[in-house]
Amino acid sequence: MKKTFVFGILTIVFAVVIAALNPDPVQAKMSIPEDAFEYNGHMYYYYKDAVTWEEANDACKKLGGHLVVFSDKDEENAIWEYINKKQAEVWMGLYNTELPDRVYMKMVDYTWKSVTGEKVKYENWSEVQPDGLYHFFTDTFDMYATFGDGESVSEFKDSTTPSWGDRDSEYKTGYVCEWDIYDIVIDYAPKKLKKGKSGTITYTVFDKAGYNKVKKATATFKTSNKKIAKVSKTGKVTAVKKGKCSITLTYKGCTKKVKITVS
Numbered sequence: 001m002k003k004t005f006v007f008g009i010l011t012i013v014f015a016v017v018i019a020a021l022n023p024d025p026v027q028a029k030m031s032i033p034e035d036a037f038e039y040n041g042h043m044y045y046y047y048k049d050a051v052t053w054e055e056a057n058d059a060c061k062k063l064g065g066h067l068v069v070f071s072d073k074d075e076e077n078a079i080w081e082y083i084n085k086k087q088a089e090v091w092m093g094l095y096n097t098e099l100p101d102r103v104y105m106k107m108v109d110y111t112w113k114s115v116t117g118e119k120v121k122y123e124n125w126s127e128v129q130p131d132g133l134y135h136f137f138t139d140t141f142d143m144y145a146t147f148g149d150g151e152s153v154s155e156f157k158d159s160t161t162p163s164w165g166d167r168d169s170e171y172k173t174g175y176v177c178e179w180d181i182y183d184i185v186i187d188y189a190p191k192k193l194k195k196g197k198s199g200t201i202t203y204t205v206f207d208k209a210g211y212n213k214v215k216k217a218t219a220t221f222k223t224s225n226k227k228i229a230k231v232s233k234t235g236k237v238t239a240v241k242k243g244k245c246s247i248t249l250t251y252k253g254c255t256k257k258v259k260i261t262v263s
Contacts (some may be wrong), residue, residue, distance in 0.1 A: 030064035030208060032179050038130035039075065041252025043179040044068060046083045046090070052143035053167070056091045056175035057115060066115045067093030071253075072122050076147065079176060082161040089148035089165065091175035094120060096130075096143040096166075112145065123164070130166035146173065182250050183208050184189040184219060184256035192261050193229070201235040202259060205251050219251040229260045230253040 036045040047059070053067075060067050069092065070076040083090065093115035112120050130143060143166045167173075183206045190199025205217035221231040225245035230238045237247060239262040247258045 003244075014142065030179055030181075032063070032065075032181075032212060036179075037079070039082075039253075040076045041180075041254055043181055044082060044176055046173045046174065048172060050172040051091075051098050052169060053091050053095065055094070060175070060177035063177055063179075065177045067091055068176040068178040069093040069114050069116055069118070070122055070124070070147075073124065076162060078126060080148075083176065089146040089173055091173060092145050092147050092164070094145035094164075094176075106259065124162070126163040126165055130164075143167075144171075148241050165262055179208070180254060181208050182214065182217075182254035183205065183211075184251055184253055184254055186256060186258060188250075189258040189260075190237050190249075191203055191259060192263065193237065194263055195239050195241055198236055198238040201231075201237060201247060203235075203251070203256070205254075217251055219249040222248045222250070223260075226249070228262055 032043050036043045039042075043065075048167075051059070057067055068090075070079070080138065081104060094112045095115070096112050103194075108193055114120050114122070124147070126185070130145075143178050145164055146167055147162050149162050176185065185204045185206060187202040189201045190197075195197060203219060205214040206212065207214055219235075221233065223229055223231045223236050223237075223245055225243070226240070228243040228245040229242055229247070230240060232238075232245050235247075235249075237260060239260075242262050244261050247260060249256045249258070
């Protein structure tokens, strides 16, 4: 009885420690509203609730998604049309919590991070953004990105065109959740090849919502460096010369990279 009690206490303590080390909610099973908007293999839903960035981020995670992150201008315009300007600005999934010093109207190169963990490749800041203006009044250095025609628009921008701005941790506005509904699982990849040799990448595409195999799903292939390794439409990789590169598979907006080493 005493051992069971001690074990129970240790289990509770362990759970508390884990929760403290991982404050973000565990990625939940997808819960996508029936009237969500679909674009290029992704689903989106606009929530008008005025919440902080952290609250919006947690809400999307609990639904099995993440705050919207744009990969290009076409995606951003599509989502802007979807929300139909129901709100002046909306939270998106970019943040910066590592500013080294207080800034006020200084245009410097901020390093923004994405909630997906991917490198931020596309940005659309307004001419005067991000400015960190609120740092002049508060002690916070946390910055969170919005898109729309509120904080993010300047006198130099057409208000019908969305652009980005920065807000602090206490600001409240609506948000858009995004769900990546497909997943590419690599079955086999020739990660190490000798010059002149070849191998074929095989894969399976799954629908994340129910995690069912997508029949007859055909991905496209692209190499990061044709001088090191070429790839055909069917995924056959041919080693050209010594070096390292990557092959990117894409299916309806979902991507997966395979690193290749040629010796």
